[in-house]
Structures are given as C-alpha cells and as structure tokens.
Amino acid sequence: MRFRFQRKKSTDRSGDLSGITAVDLLDEVSAGLFARPGRMILTVSGTVIGIAALVATLGLARTAGNRILGRFDELAATEIYVTTQPVADGETPEHLPWDSPERMQRLEGVVAAGNLATVDTNGALISTSPISDPATQTEFELPVQAASPGMFNAVRAKVANGRLIDEGNSQRADHVAVLGSGAAIRLGITSVAQMPALRIGDELYSIIGIIDRVARQQDLMGAVIIPEGTARKEYGVTTPDLVVIETQIGAATLIAKQTPLALRPDNVTVLKIASPSEPKRVKDAVVNDLNTLFLLLGGVSLLVGAIGIANVTLVSVMERTGEIGLRRAIGATRLHIATQFLLESTSMGFVGGVIGASLGTFVVVGVAAFQGWTPVLNPVMPILAPVGGAVIGLLSGTYPALRAARMEPVAALRTGT
Amino acid sequence: MPDQPPSPTIELRELSRVFPTEPPVRALEGVDLTIYNGDWIAIEGPSGSGKSTLLNVLGCLDRHTSGTYLFEGMDVSTLTDRERAGLRGRRIGFVFQSFHLLGHRSVLENVMMAEVYRHQSRHERRTRATTALEKVGLGHRPDFMPTRLSGGEQQRVAVARALLGAPSVLLCDEPTGNLDSKTSDMILDLFAELHEEGYTIAMITHDSDIAQRAERRIHITDGHLQEAS
Numbered sequence: 354m355r356f357r358f359q360r361k362k363s364t365d366r367s368g369d370l371s372g373i374t375a376v377d378l379l380d381e382v383s384a385g386l387f388a389r390p391g392r393m394i395l396t397v398s399g400t401v402i403g404i405a406a407l408v409a410t411l412g413l414a415r416t417a418g419n420r421i422l423g424r425f426d427e428l429a430a431t432e433i434y435v436t437t438q439p440v441a442d443g444e445t446p447e448h449l450p451w452d453s454p455e456r457m458q459r460l461e462g463v464v465a466a467g468n469l470a471t472v473d474t475n476g477a478l479i480s481t482s483p484i485s486d487p488a489t490q491t492e493f494e495l496p497v498q499a500a501s502p503g504m505f506n507a508v509r510a511k512v513a514n515g516r517l518i519d520e521g522n523s524q525r526a527d528h529v530a531v532l533g534s535g536a537a538i539r540l541g542i543t544s545v546a547q548m549p550a551l552r553i554g555d556e557l558y559s560i561i562g563i564i565d566r567v568a569r570q571q572d573l574m575g576a577v578i579i580p581e582g583t584a585r586k587e588y589g590v591t592t593p594d595l596v597v598i599e600t601q602i603g604a605a606t607l608i609a610k611q612t613p614l615a616l617r618p619d620n621v622t623v624l625k626i627a628s629p630s631e632p633k634r635v636k637d638a639v640v641n642d643l644n645t646l647f648l649l650l651g652g653v654s655l656l657v658g659a660i661g662i663a664n665v666t667l668v669s670v671m672e673r674t675g676e677i678g679l680r681r682a683i684g685a686t687r688l689h690i691a692t693q694f695l696l697e698s699t700s701m702g703f704v705g706g707v708i709g710a711s712l713g714t715f716v717v718v719g720v721a722a723f724q725g726w727t728p729v730l731n732p733v734m735p736i737l738a739p740v741g742g743a744v745i746g747l748l749s750g751t752y753p754a755l756r757a758a759r760m761e762p763v764a765a766l767r768t769g770t
Numbered sequence: 771m772p773d774q775p776p777s778p779t780i781e782l783r784e785l786s787r788v789f790p791t792e793p794p795v796r797a798l799e800g801v802d803l804t805i806y807n808g809d810w811i812a813i814e815g816p817s818g819s820g821k822s823t824l825l826n827v828l829g830c831l832d833r834h835t836s837g838t839y840l841f842e843g844m845d846v847s848t849l850t851d852r853e854r855a856g857l858r859g860r861r862i863g864f865v866f867q868s869f870h871l872l873g874h875r876s877v878l879e880n881v882m883m884a885e886v887y888r889h890q891s892r893h894e895r896r897t898r899a900t901t902a903l904e905k906v907g908l909g910h911r912p913d914f915m916p917t918r919l920s921g922g923e924q925q926r927v928a929v930a931r932a933l934l935g936a937p938s939v940l941l942c943d944e945p946t947g948n949l950d951s952k953t954s955d956m957i958l959d960l961f962a963e964l965h966e967e968g969y970t971i972a973m974i975t976h977d978s979d980i981a982q983r984a985e986r987r988i989h990i991t992d993g994h995l996q997e998a999s
C-alpha cells in the first residue's frame with residue numbers, strides 16, 4: 354500500500370520528490386498519539402463523554418418517548434367530540450341526529466359512540482325519596498344529563514354499583530337514573546342494594562347504578578344521568594348536545610373527517626368536530642420535545658469534546674514545534690505535516706466515537722432494564738457515532754493542523770529542541 | 771583524483787538574503803561560494819554574522835532573495851516546495867546544535883525517521899539504520915531512549931540519521947555547540963572519518979579551534995564571505 358499525495362511528475366527530478374507511504378504515515382500518526390498516552394486518553398475522554406451522552410440521550414428519548422406515547426394514546430388520540438356550530442341569536446340552532454351513535458358505529462374504527470344532552474328541568478331540584486332525615490338538606494340543585502346507552506362506553510365509565518342504562522330503558526322512557534359518584538355522595542346514596550330512588554321535581558326515578566370513574570367528560574361525576582328516551586319524553590329535549598366517540602388508535606383523524614357526512618349528509622358544515630391532535634403528531638410532538646432537549650445536551654457535550662481535541666491538538670502542535678521543524682528538514686512538506694496532525698485528531702475522535710457509542714448503548718440498555726422498559730435503539734448509531742467522532746476530530750484538528758503546516762521550518766527548528 | 775576536477779556539489783553566485791523587516795536586514799550579501807564533492811568546510815563568524823542564514827539557504831530551509839544557487843547543477847530557485855522538500859529529505863543531511871531527536875522514539879527509530887519522507891519501502895530500513903548507528907559507534911544501543919544518552923551520544927545519533935541514505939552533503943549548524951570539548955573532539959573525529967570516506971561536510975562554528983579541524987575555512991562577517999587560503 355503506497356501512495357503519494359500528488360501524482361508523480363514525469364520530470365527527471367521526480368525521483369527526488371518528497372512523499373510518504375501510507376504505512377509510514379500511519380506509523381508516525383500512532384507514534385505521535387502514543388507518545389503521550391495519558392494525555393491521549395484524557396483528550397479522547399471528552400469525545401467519549403460527548404458521544405456517549407448523545408447516544409444515550411437519543412436512545413433514552415426514544416425509549417422514554419415510547420413510554421409516554423403508550424399513556425397518551427389511550428385517551429387523547431382516540432377521542433372525537435361532535436357538537437353543532439353555534440348560531441347567532443334568533444336563528445334556530447342546528448341539531449344532531451338522535452341516531453348519531455348508530456351512524457358512527459357503522460364507520461370502521463369506531464370503538465364506542467354515545468349522545469349526551471343537558472336536561473333543562475326548569476329549576477326542579479333533586480331529592481332523595483323517601484325523605485330520610487328532615488334536619489339535613491334534602492333538596493339539591495344537581496345537573497341532569499341525558500345519555501344514550503353507548504355513551505357510558507364512549508366515556509369509559511366504570512360502574513361502582515348496580516348497572517348502567519340500557520337500550521330498553523331509553524326506548525320505554527323508564528324513570529331510572531345513574532348517579533355519578535359525586536352526585537351519589539351529595540344525595541347520601543352509597544349502594545343500590547336497597548333500591549333507592551330520587552325525585553326530579555315531583556317525578557320519581559329509581560337509581561339503578563353509580564359510576565365512580567369516567568375517562569372523559571368528568572362533569573358526569575356530579576350529575577344525575579337519565580335515559581335519552583326519558584329526557585325526550587319528559588323534558589322535550591330535541592337534540593343531543595354532544596356526540597362522544599372513541600376510536601381505535603390511529604383512526605381518530607380519518608373518522609373525524611368522515612363524521613360530518615355520516616351525521617349530517619344534508620349539511621356537513623353545521624357540525625363542529627373536535628378531534629385532539631392526530632396520534633402521530635402527539636407522538637412526534639412528545640418525542641421531538643424530548644429529542645430537542647437531549648440533542649442539545651448531547652450536542653453541548655460533544656462541543657466540549659471537540660474543543661478538548663482542538664485544544665490538546667493545538668497544545669501538541671506548539672509543544673512539537675521542534676519536531677515539526679525536524680520533519681520539514683528531513684523532507685516533509687506542509688501537506689505531510691497537516692495530514693499527520695489531522696489524522697491524529699481524527700483518530701482520537703474516531704476512538705472516542707467507538708467507546709462513546711458503546712457506553713451510550715450500555716446506558717440506554719441499563720436504564721431501560723432498571724425501569725423495566727423496552728430499550729429502543731437506532732440501529733445506525735453504532736456506525737454513525739464513530740463516523741461522527743471522526744468528523745469532530747477532523748474538524749477540531751483543522752486549525753491546529755493548519756498552524757503546524759504554516760510554520761516556517763527555520764523558525765520551527767530554532768524554537769524547539 | 772588529480773586528473774579529474776572535483777565536481778561542485780553547491781555553487782553560490784552573488785547570492786543575497788535580505789529579511790524584509792523594517793529596516794531590512796541584509797543577512798547575506800553577494801556571496802560567492804563553491805563547495806566541492808568531498809569538501810569539509812567550516813563556516814566561521816561572530817554572532818549575527820549570517821552563518822545560520824547561509825546554512826538555512828544551503829539546506830533549502832530558507833529561500834535566497836537574489837543571486838544563483840545551484841545544487842548539483844540544479845537551479846534551486848526553480849524548484850517547487852515539494853521538490854525542495856524532496857531535496858532536503860534525500861540529498862541533504864542536517865545536524866543541529868540541539869540534536870533534534872524525538873524523545874519518545876528509540877535511538878534506532880530516530881535514525882529510521884530519515885527515510886520516512888522518501889516514499890521508500892521499509893524493507894531493510896532497520897538494517898540500514900543499524901549500519902548507520904554502527905558507523906557513529908552506537909551500534910550497541912539501538913533500543914535506548916535518546917533522553918538516556920549523553921549529549922555526545924545524542925549528537926552521534928543525529929549524525930547517523932543524517933547519514934542514512936548517503937546524502938550529497940551534511941549541513942551542521944554548531945554541531946558541537948552543546949557539547950564539552952572532549953565530546954566535541956569525538957564528534958570532530960567522526961567528521962574527519964566521514965570526510966576520509968568522501969562525505970561532503972559544511973559546518974558552522976564560531977570557535978576557531980573547531981574550524982581548524984576542517985579542510986577549508988571560510989569567514990563570514992556582516993553577511994560577507996571571505997575564504998582563508
């Protein structure tokens with residue numbers, strides 16, 4: 354393996370040209386590096402830390418990002434709310450069809466859908482029946498909500514006691530009610546075992562169930578929920594206020610687009626669809642935020658590493674002024690000098706990259722194992738990191754190498770010993 | 771060889787070196803000098819007279835400002851930097867006052883360095899370097915580190931490095947300047963031997979005792995040259 358920096362000139366002086374074989378060059382580079390092994394290790398350690406930080410932070414960002422995504426998807430990325438566009442005073446408000454849940458259920462990707470309507474009770478108060486203790490307050494101003502049977506699934510209601518409103522209750526306009534746990538506490542009802550009942554104004558409703566948790570529409574926890582059919586019959590409710598839809602992960606955006614046509618094919622513009630950020634965007638936003646932060650950290654460490662290499666190479670160039678002079682005297686050109694220092698700094702960066710990538714990977718796997726997470730690693734990292742390290746070494750070495758190459762041999766020989 | 775005139779290794783005609791400082795320093799002015807193959811020449815002069823400047827120009831470490839410099843008949847001023855580097859690496863051997871050995875490389879490796887910029891195969895480089903070390907009487911210490919050698923020994927390593935590849939001329943700037951008189955004599959004995967073998971040697975000194983060991987003596991004062999007959 355032999356090479357010259359320039360093509361051999363075809364003059365008779367060509368045999369006199371200065372040149373170095375690759376073997377000799379590499380030998381000089383490694384000798385230069387190992388002349389001060391302690392310093393080389395210290396110098397490399399800057400890049401090791403930088404690359405390790407970068408690999409570790411990127412890996413952890415991906416790993417942790419996956420975790421956050423797992424939590425996010427469950428709610429934010431799978432819900433759609435449909436309301437009607439608000440109208441100006443005097444105009445007739447638009448309506449949502451009562452069979453919206455059925456229409457939505459026909460779409461691929463819809464998990465659950467339900468209607469919700471606020472019932473205007475004309476100021477009627479809610480009281481338990483029979484009046485158990487006249488000394489305490491027995492009448493409350495509680496919101497009354499009308500729900501279609503599917504609504505409970507759409508908000509992921511959890512039944513603490515009893516059962517939920519079913520299709521039959523709604524169709525028959527039964528006087529039954531489900532209480533949110535907050536409303537149940539206020540009314541002093543802890544169980545449906547004794548078949549408790551309540552009054553809305555003068556109308557008696559049997560309490561068939563208590564829910565103690567919902568994933569969405571937290572207002573329901575403080576409300577009295579009656580069947581949709583009952584609300585229409587007893588209170589003349591004309592339209593649902595809200596359709597709550599839960600979709601499969603990743604389907605929300607598409608379903609949100611199809612919703613207007615499914616619910617109001619006659620006039621798609623009257624609906625207001627709220628579909629919180631697309632899942633992919635949620636994921637990207639979270640991962641990007643993390644990545645930006647971590648990349649910044651890794652970048653800063655790497656910059657410190659680069660400055661370290663530049664600094665040490667510069668010091669080394671200054672210390673080796675005499676050596677540079679000698680090399681010029683024994684036939685080195687400026688290019689040979691520059692190449693040697695560039696290769697020295699590049700090798701340091703490369704070695705730093707290799708060690709740093711290993712360390713960084715180790716940290717990601719270690720942290721993931723400790724947290725019980727699945728480590729997510731970028732497969733190109735093991736290749737990219739050493740290359741990145743080498744590039745950093747090359748860039749850091751450029752200025753010192755130029756300084757070395759620019760030295761005049763006479764001056765260099767005079768300075769050093 | 772009286773029937774054949776000795777061929778000039780170095781020819782200087784009206785050579786000047788002016789440093790473009792303010793005011794300019796005329797370190798060498800109108801220097802005419804011919805160094806023949808096999809010469810042992812001492813360049814003497816007081817401090818600041820231009821000795822080192824002359825040697826740097828001769829060694830192609832510095833460029834002259836005007837005049838002609840022919841090295842083995844080749845006009846040096848027409849050479850590219852790379853050709854001049856090649857000339858230094860292959861045809862010129864340098865010996866410096868401060869030895870200029872690399873402290874972290876062994877004696878043998880320091881000598882072997884001479885071939886690094888000659889784009890030369892490493893084949894038998896070790897043997898060649900060992901031979902050069904033997905010539906300067908250090909064949910028994912190839913693996914020593916230079917820092918553990920005496921000054922005289924270090925300078926002999928430097929001479930061995932300069933000898934590797936049989937250069938056309940040895941240029942020595944105060945080769946004994948860092949040595950005591952006894953050690954200096956040993957180095958000069960070595961030069962005498964090399965001279966006997968036909969090496970061309972130019973050495974700088976400000977010490978006439980040392981200069982008198984050489985075969986030719988030239989004096990330099992304020993950049994002007996005169997040869998002692």
Ligand SMILES: Nc1ncnc2c1ncn2[C@@H]1O[C@H](COP(=O)(O)OP(=O)(O)OP(=O)(O)O)[C@@H](O)[C@H]1O
Pocket residue numbers: 789791795796797815816817818819820821822823824976
């Ligand atoms: N790079 C330079 N720039 C300006 N002037 C210089 C430079 N190098 C040398 N000189 C001047 O040239 C003159 C000759 O210097 P030179 O180094 O050749 O002297 P010298 O004979 O080797 O002296 P010494 O015995 O002290 O080594 C001096 O006046 C010196 O100041």
Ligand SMILES: [Mg+2]
Pocket residue numbers: 821822823
């Ligand atoms: Mg001098």
